[in-house]
Amino acid sequence: MLVEIKGIGIPNKGAELMLVAVVEEFTRRYGEVDFVVDPNTDFLGRSRYQLYQKGWMNIKGLQIGYLIDFMPNKLLSRFGIKKDKDIDIVVDASGFCYSDSFGPKNAYEQVSRYISRWKRQGKKVAFLPQAYGPFENPKLASMMRSTLEKADIFFARDEQSKKYLEKIGLKDVAQSPDFTCLVEGVIPNDFSTEDAGDVCVILNNRMIEKLSVADGKSYIENMTKMISLLRSYNMRPFFLLHDGLDDKPLTESINNNLEEPLKTYYYEDPKEIKGVISTASIVISSRFHGLVSALTQGIPVIATGWSHKYQMLLDDYNVGDFLADHMDYSDLVKKIELLKDEDKYTLIKNGIVQEKKRQIQKTKDMWNLVFKHIQ
Structure with missing residues (x-):
């Protein structure tokens, strides 16, 4: 055949x-x-x-x-x-x-x-x-x-x-x-959650390509401020490259604006990418399949996106409210604070796990x- x-x-x-x-x-x-x-x-x-x-x-x-x-x-x-x-x-x-x-x-x-x-x-x-x-x-x-x-x-x-x-x-x-x-995802042999962190951040260069110059600039600024906010909450974010090396310049530009750059991970094998995602407690992604790999492994997400497919995916898992407005930093803050609350996090995660089975x-x-x- x-x-x-x-x-x-x-x-x-x-x-x-x-x-x-x-x-x-x-x-x-x-x-x-x-x-x-x-x-x-x-x-x-x-x-x-x-x-x-x-x-x-x-x-x-x-x-x-x-x-x-x-x-x-x-x-x-x-x-x-x-x-x-x-x-x-x-x-x-x-x-x-x-x-x-x-x-x-x-x-x-x-x-x-x-x-x-x-x-x-x-x-x-x-x-x-x-x-x-x-x-x-x-x-x-x-x-x-x-x-x-x-x-x-x-x-x-x-x-x-x-x-x-x-x-x-x-x-x-x-x-x-x-x-x-x-x-099934595979955790790479050289990957350690202790070294990496607990919040996986996946950027998308197409957010710059598909948006206006002003919106693209806002996306970069808000992602940068978001990382500082996560650290202020004692969360440990790290970058994961999900589209070859196309997104690498974007992660580098944000790291250049941080006092302490985030660790950045990249793997050739997409099953290892999915494995890395499985180790996170929260995934913040502008890549569609970064979100899919998180949700199908029962992990709460915060999404930013440029087409209807992002909203539709989140709706499938009853977490439609977690599509963030990349232009509105306060919207990102609200979503992070929801997931920072232990009781709300557990409730959201349990709902995702149940929907994952369906x-x-x-x-x-x-x-x-x-x-x-x-x-």
């Missing part, structure tokens, strides 16, 4: 964790499975997971990957290349890729251009739970409706995404939470449906 996984982007650790989830689940169900990805991930990233490279390249709108179909498999195997026509199942694990924010060209090149061909070839196509929308662009709305109608199965990850899909005319939209909850069962049910439709 040859399975193509679309939408994963190494070294983004959230996307990489979704890759791990797909590989683990397919391997658990079928045993020997080969996985292939587009050649937009470098060799070292692919090699860690023994992923084949798809013979696929778009040059000025022309897909020259089809020429690979005429080359002998024996030759291609030496270079770890697989043909598009030999793929049995296409699994889209994009996370958040189909929206006005990314535009119709992205959706077209990712899936819409090829899905009719895939179906003619007999491939099964599954879109795993992810955030969608909004679709105010008519071209994108029409494209996504047509694409998802051709898929064997698709899921919205949250209620708002489901509404966006229904608004463009899709019926019977299934909903299921983020599917990385079944991946989210895990929903994910297991989702996978059962996926395998039912692609067999």
Whole structure:
């Protein structure tokens, strides 16, 4: 069996964790499975997971990957290349890729251009739970409706995404939470909670990219003041890099403004990232999968974010009030003070643990449906 996984982007650790989830689940169900990805991930990233490279390249709108179909498999195997026509199942694990924010060209090149061909070839196509929308662009709305109608199965990850899909005319939209909850974290051998601390802070460079200059500046200032506040409460914060090294300059700029810089941790393995998160008592994150990894391990969070997916995730765990306004430092203070109260902390944590069990069962049910439709 040859399975193509679309939408994963190494070294983004959230996307990489979704890759791990797909590989683990397919391997658990079928045993020997080969996985292939587009050649937009470098060799070292692919090699860690023994992923084949798809013979696929778009040059000025022309897909020259089809020429690979005429080359002998024996030759291609030496270079770890697989043909598009030999793929049995296409699994889209994009996370958040189909929206006005990314535009119709992205959706077209990712899936819409090829899905009719895939179906003619007999491939099964599954879109795993992810955030969608909004679709105010008519071209994108029409494209996504047509694409998802051709898929064997698709899921919205949250209620708002489901509404966006229904608004463009899709019926019977299934909903299921983020599917990385079944991946077990691993605490790195060289990580010590005594050395690190008890409050894990995960920043996101996209908070600077997606916001105005003034809002981005406010985000940095408030994160800096927040760390000083945590220390004044005898909490011990530390930085965890969740997206390769993209967020490193942001953590460095904040550390430069602190009298005592925070320790910063980074690991290549996303399961180790999740393991580090499991050691914290509180996770303050602007990375979506940093929040997911905390909540699915029963850890209270404070979130800042730039899209509806953050609010929807917190609502799933009945902690919607813990999405902080990054522009309002007093809002951050209120949320920290709530979690500083031992009784309130315990109540919130117990509620998250109970909801975690339901989210895990929903994910297991989702996978059962996926395998039912692609067999």
